[in-house]
Amino acid sequence: MYTSATPKTPASSPASLLRQTGAGYFPIALIARLPFAMMVVGVLTLVVAARDSIALGGATSALTGLGTALIGPLLGAAADKYGQRPVVLIAGLVNSGLLALIAWLAFSPAPTSTLLVIAFLIGASTPQVAPLSRSRLVGIITRVYPRPRAARVLNGTMAYESAADEMAFVFGPVVVGLLATTAGPTAPVVGAAVLAVVFVTAFALHPTATVRAADAAPASRAPVRELFRFGVLVPVAGTLGMGLFFGSALTALTAFMAERGAPEQAGLVYGAMGLGSAALALAVALFPARFTLAARWTTFGAVLAAGAIALGLVASVAGMLVTLLVVGIGIGPTLVTMYTLAAGRAPAGRSATVMTMLGSGVIVGQSAASALVGALAESTGAGTALWMPLAAAAIVLGAGVANALHTRGR
Template sequence: MHHPAPTVAHRSLIHHTGFWFFPVAFVARLPFAMMTVGVLALVVAVRGSVALGGLTSAAVGIGVVVAGPILGDLADRFGQSRVLVPTGLANGILLALFPVVVGSPIGDGFVLAAAVAIGLTGPQTAAMSRSRVMALIGDRVAADRRERTFSRAMAYESAADETAFVVGPFVVGLLAAVLAPWAPIVAAAVLSLIFVTAFALHPTGRVVPVAAQRGAMAPVRELLRPPVLMLVVAVIGVGAFFGSTLTSLTAFMEARGAAEAGALLYGVMGVGSAVLALAVAVLPARFSLRWRLVTFAILLFASAGAYSVGGSVVTVTAVLCLMGVGVGPSLVTLFSLAGHRAPAGRTATTMTVLASALTLAQALSSAVTGAVAERVSVETAMLFPAGAALIVLAMAALNLAQAGRWDATRPSSIG
């Protein structure tokens, strides 16, 4: 049996990706994170309706979800750069035109159609980055170090997602406050044109074998089996948690005459969430994925329950820190499980399905929460994150009961 030269086998993951891969992949995530919030902020500012803003944000999410799995499938078949270059360019152009559409006397229907188009071309950078990293680990990292490297890489990827989801809204809030409501969307357009293209053309894109080289791809129905479906439902819970928290928080702060502060406070949750997502990499291996999910889901549900009581800005801020501690590691663990359970040759598809579920749930819960806050009360809207956390907890319990059976029958996809 031929062993690889130790110098090659024991080189770090960054040696294989190249130094610029992670920074470029991170910045390339930002347009995606800025789109839903930027669209919401712009429509509310220009058209003066929180309900229409929520709907427009949801329209972007629906576009993303419809296109996500299709783009993932195409990337699995034909390679990532062929899919990402045209979608990134189209997305940048559509984003740049959006402020013109919103500012014109055109009807709401056209605004929603433009938002769907932005979503349809949303570059799935996060999912593509995960599948590249997984392919590199499987291909170039020594077998005895794969599991550890994989765990760290998934922790980093989720932390990068979290940070992008936080930095995105934060940058949107900042640019909108300092410059103008259209500034965040134009910034997202520029980032999409430059960084998504750079990510698409990065050499790591060639590491993921395309269907032609790889042979069999598992049929799509493999994605509909309980071990993967349970992850999709749990991720929907996390997305609903993000969307309902951001929207109810914005409504909570708007009632106190500082709507822009909503995005900044949301940043507090996100920063804690991202730090904890990274910290998952140092958790001992014996603290298994199924127990991690249960532990952090309980914490998420408890803190969301405290958030629903509301109270002062100070108590809400403190509770947001705790919510971040629950949500970051929960998301990392779900994506790690997905990495293990992805059907053969379907890594990009599996990751885009999860990313799309996250975005759809975020957008829909934003729309619903916004409508409830406007028509019923802010207090009612603040109950939604706890409902979303309950979904995550229920799936964590199901996974705890079934994981032994699900994961024993199939070989780990890494190692």
């Protein structure tokens, strides 16, 4: 088992990544993602149920995203500088407390402004488990494996990590839907707070929290300006587009289900999108090397755009389920590709920062789209709102084309 006291060193035949991290790491890191996946859908469901306003629910999600966008990369930079353990531990405990607070305030006479402020603070304190997990694993891989094997292990690891994100986003909305239906709209947010206390804390205290990449010594850390190179920013733009897709699809779906008298079941239906996504994300590790990263992005970005067109034509819940399953096929491989490219292009000593930039891109896109599409759905209905994911898919595909041109130029 990997421990900070006895780090593995490069060898002719290093042990598997599972042995490097220890068997408990991956279950902990997977479940520690759930509070975030539940938070996004849970807060939206809570506010819509408590205040009877899809627009306010979308605005609350937007403030959550703004908090993550402004503070998330700073948490990543702090983790690069001070280590992950104190940063994750403090953020997780603060975040769980704020989730419990908004669950109590939503049905109270508290003014709307108070809910919006708490939502911002929830986003600001999000522990960033997924990007920091990627950063840890990249650190282990760069320290332990020789270059040819490191590339293969990195590709498989990014595939797993994206599949883990998708599984969290499959089960997160499903758990929200089940809890909201059976125990009331506050239950998902309270449940997310409890999971954060237990599993985010375990993630913070795990021995891998002390791992740094081989080039992460302070003296070798790249200057901040290196984070703004085109090669680094284009995957961030891609994840922003993906977040816009998630947010517009979820909010339009909530309006779609509300028109059918079951807004609390939106999370259950939304979870269908993650099934195809998780399966294809795992399959990326089996793609041949000649199917390049640039080609994968444009190919599956096109699949996503085609699925977004189909969303605008859906008229039944059954049709929505089938369409979301197909849409998922375009999501998983595209996310894997973005994170793999970002891991390879991250400046020296800035791995956690880059990974949190991508994670923040997802959440700020998701939240901004929730606000805009929520207002649109309230004024014009779900039919118009269901066309908005197409604009987000166009951003994802456009960023993929830009990346392909950049790669060809290099």
